[in-house]
Amino acid sequence: MSQLGVMVCVSSACLIALILPSAAAGPSSDAIAAEPKPLLLVQARPNAPPTPNVEANIVTLRQRLQITPAQEAQFSAVANVMRENARAGASAPRQPPANATAVDDLRAEIQYDEIELAGLKRLLPALEALYSTLSPAQKKTADMVFRQGPGG
Numbered sequence: 001m002s003q004l005g006v007m008v009c010v011s012s013a014c015l016i017a018l019i020l021p022s023a024a025a026g027p028s029s030d031a032i033a034a035e036p037k038p039l040l041l042v043q044a045r046p047n048a049p050p051t052p053n054v055e056a057n058i059v060t061l062r063q064r065l066q067i068t069p070a071q072e073a074q075f076s077a078v079a080n081v082m083r084e085n086a087r088a089g090a091s092a093p094r095q096p097p098a099n100a101t102a103v104d105d106l107r108a109e110i111q112y113d114e115i116e117l118a119g120l121k122r123l124l125p126a127l128e129a130l131y132s133t134l135s136p137a138q139k140k141t142a143d144m145v146f147r148q149g150p151g152g
Contacts, residue, residue, distance in 0.1 A: 054086035064145050065138050074130035081126045085119035 058079045067075045092115045096108040127146075134142060 054082055058082055061145065065134070065141055071130065071133045074126070074133050077126040078123070078130050081119075081123045085122065088115050088119060 061078075062075060065075070092112050093108055096104045100108070131139065131142060
């Protein structure tokens with residue numbers, strides 16, 4: 001999952017089931033053999049915290065990017081996609097039933113990821129249009145913010 005996806009699905013998300021850099025590096029091979037770890041990809045989503053408020057993320061994004069009146073139309077398009085993605089993410093099943101099999105878990109994960117991917121695809125043209133209107137300083141801020149997720 002991307003961070004942007006998470007926020008997009010506010011997403012994102014959604015959110016946010018991420019394999020953190022420290023988790024990606026992983027413990028030593030001795031620790032792995034001694035203590036099996038659950039798969040983060042399958043386990044993270046059901047235990048993820050509630051998604052942040054999309055409206056708060058939009059306000060924060062507007063402030064951080066210092067959107068000008070001339071950029072408002074493009075920013076509104078991004079905000080509307082964020083809202084749409086939040087609604088889509090909220091309607092997605094958060095976790096399979098308690099008696100779900102590994103196959104059921106994987107199917108649920110795929111379904112959720114497809115919703116997130118569709119949200120990212122919806123966001124891209126709106127973000128491209130906004131990004132093209134940003135000043136160099138705003139672009140630098142946008143690059144940093146979207147690496148963290150639009151809500152910052």
